[in-house]
Amino acid sequence: MRIITALASILIILGALNWGIYGCLKVDLIANYFGGNKNPVGRALYCSIGLAGVYALLYVIFT
Secondary structure (H helix, E strand, O other), X not given: OHHHHHHHHHHHHHHHHHHHHHHHHOXXXXXXXXXXXXXXXXXXXXXXXXXXXHHHHHHXXXX
16 A cells, blocks of 8 residues: 555645646646647546545545
8 A cells, every 4th residue: 555655645746746837837747748638648647646636535534
């Protein structure tokens, strides 16, 4: 479980940094480097970040 929690933490940090940079500079790093929603890799990354957020929420609630 520690590996999953560490991976989820990394993805959450990546997502938070992406949103922060987007909010301040209007630059979406995931879209720029991975093609955003139009590319399967970018779409998988967005989904992974969302699932990591759900995992972290459930982890906080149930531990």
